[in-house]
Amino acid sequence: MSAEESPGKRRRGPSMADVARLAGVSGQTVSRVANDRHNVDAETRDRVRAAMNQLGYRPNSAARALRNGEYRSIGVIVFELHSFGTTRTLDAIATAATIRGYSINLVPVLDVTQSAVTNAFGRLGEQAVDGVIILIEAHTLDAAGVRLPEGLSVVVVDSSAHYDYPIVDTDQRQGARLATEHLLDLGHKTVWHLGGPPTSFAADRRRRSWEQTLIDHGREVPPVYDGDWSATSGYEAGCRLAEDDQVTAVFVANDQMALGLLRALYERGLAVPDDVSVVGFDDMEEAAHFWPPLTTVRQTFAEVGRQSVDALIAEIHSGEHHKVPVAVPTELVIRKSTAPPSNRN
Incomplete structure (x- = not known):
């Protein structure tokens, strides 16, 4: 038994070169496919992906982020995780982010203070996110005197927030x-x-x-x-x-x-x-x-989540803040709990 195959020693995973040999292409072509570049024809792309699957090759997302300047990750700072509106909005944000190819890093805060929110941003910075969605009511943020960091893409899910960031909420x-x-x-x-x-x-x-x-x-x-x-x-x-x-x-x-x-x-x-x-x-x-x-x-929580994620990704790609409030329309659903008044009064 060779040293490479000896018990207790981790086997080396398949490399980009291994994929290139199996697919019969250059390492540069494999790199293009791994980084979702579009200058590869469909047949070659399918052959490279088939080789990746056969070998169990997984692109290094950290290295790819360094090359592309994007981590494909969104941070969410949230307060009162137990409330109905918050849980539904958070679920909608996670769904919308997944559809757009982003992962979610969730950081709950137990109390809305300047230090708590600053620490939450710090934790997300360590996890290398591209931008942050804040799911905290602006009344609470304003009362705590919370200052949001400069130079980071941010969306606030609350139409009363007084910040130079995109704002999304139900009307x-x-x-x-x-x-x-x-x-x-x-x-x-x-x-x-x-x-x-x-x-x-x-x-x-x-x-x-x-x-x-x-x-x-x-x-x-x-x-x-x-x-x-x-x-x-x-x-x-x-x-x-x-x-x-x-x-x-x-x-x-x-x-x-x-x-x-x-x-x-x-x-x-x-x-x-x-x-x-x-x-x-x-x-x-x-x-x-x-x-x-x-x-x-x-309330259409799915639309709030989609609009929030879309606004954040637009900021990430443009590098500019676009303070355009988005008010997602509501709808009255009439059932059996309302009727004309009786003679009670």
């Missing part, structure tokens, strides 16, 4: 307006609002749009009930809303709180939508299976 204002106008069009005198946390950008935009829509239609603006995105907070607010006979329609800032509200109304003998109409926001998969099935505003 929060449009969604809240659609929900509120739907209830007014059904004949409700006004619409109550169960909002998300006051510190949340999304909750703030939805709240402001709901209020402005009522003002534009000359309707009374009722007091806001704040929740924390959870079904429990929706239930607690629902118990208070159920005590007011004037409440006939409620726009809820997300579907999970709407679920809690539905339970509170049911426990107090109020029928949805006969006594109170309810509209949510998100269109989570379960919303169609609530009882009654929930009328809600659909």
Whole structure:
């Protein structure tokens, strides 16, 4: 047994020269195929790739990155990984990046502070990423005084961010307006609002749009009930809303709180939508299976992910920041939780 084949000694993997010999081409041609260059005819490219597969050859991605100046890797800095909107957006970003041939390096931050975000950028720098998507609400970033690094391609998934980077988000204002106008069009005198946390950008935009829509239609603006995105907070607010006979329609800032509200109304003998109409926001998969099935505003997370990745890759390739906000449209999905008002009030 030779030293090269002795136990405990790692065998040398196939080299570029091995692939060239098997495919009957030059090493330069193999290099072109490995680096996805286009100046190789299709037949030769197929023959080289077949040789790579037969030998188990894998191009050295690190070396290729040094040659091409691109790692084909995107960093994502994220806060509150457990929330529905964040998980759906992150899934959409990962899918879109994979389609474009990029890998994802995820760095969660436990708290949004200048040092935490700076450390996250440092960790991603060590992992050699081409650019970064920040999935943290801008209200939180602004409050922490976070400064983003210069000379790096960055996209912020939040349309309130005050940074010179591309900004992508759901059109929060449009969604809240659609929900509120739907209830007014059904004949409700006004619409109550169960909002998300006051510190949340999304909750703030939805709240402001709901209020402005009522003002534009000359309707009374009722007091806001704040929740924390959870079904429990929706239930607690629902118990208070159920005590007011004037409440006939409620726009809820997300579907999970709407679920809690539905339970509170049911426990107090109020029928949805006969006594109170309810509209949510998100269109989570379960919303169609609530009882009654929930009328809600659909966010297209897949489009948010695609637009975010496309904007970042455009920055990576151009080397320039393009601060053009992208607002992904929403859609009102009408189900059985809304109807014209009864004579309850």
